[in-house]
Amino acid sequence: xxxxxxxxxxxxxxxxxxxxxxxxxxxxxxxxxxxxxxxxxxxxxxxxxxxxxxxxxxxxxxxxxxxxxxxxxxxxxxxxxxxxxxxxxxxxxxxxxxx
Numbered sequence: 001x002x003x004x005x006x007x008x009x010x011x012x013x014x015x016x017x018x019x020x021x022x023x024x025x026x027x028x029x030x031x032x033x034x035x036x037x038x039x040x041x042x043x044x045x046x047x048x049x050x051x052x053x054x055x056x057x058x059x060x061x062x063x064x065x066x067x068x069x070x071x072x073x074x075x076x077x078x079x080x081x082x083x084x085x086x087x088x089x090x091x092x093x094x095x096x097x098x099x
Contacts, residue, residue, distance in 0.1 A: 017029065024059075027058060027059060028058055028061065028063075031056060031058040031063070032056075032063070034056075035056065035063075035065065040054070040056070042056050042057070042058075043056060043057040043058075044056050045057075047064070052066055053065070053066050054066075
């Protein structure tokens, strides 16, 4: 039996993904699906100075997420670092300025 995390896409995350073009939507969703595996698959790195917090590189996007024992949650496009301390979340940011 393969163990996997539960991936939850909350409303802000869905809105962010729906605003992207079709190819970007597919790329993000496929990358997020890799986070369900134990350990998470993809270009994942542990963030320094943050306990249980990682980043996933998805092309020019970065998804920041916190792993709980039972699931990975997805909070969406958040700019406030105050959300870092929620129990479970994932944050998508763009690595380059968007003009």
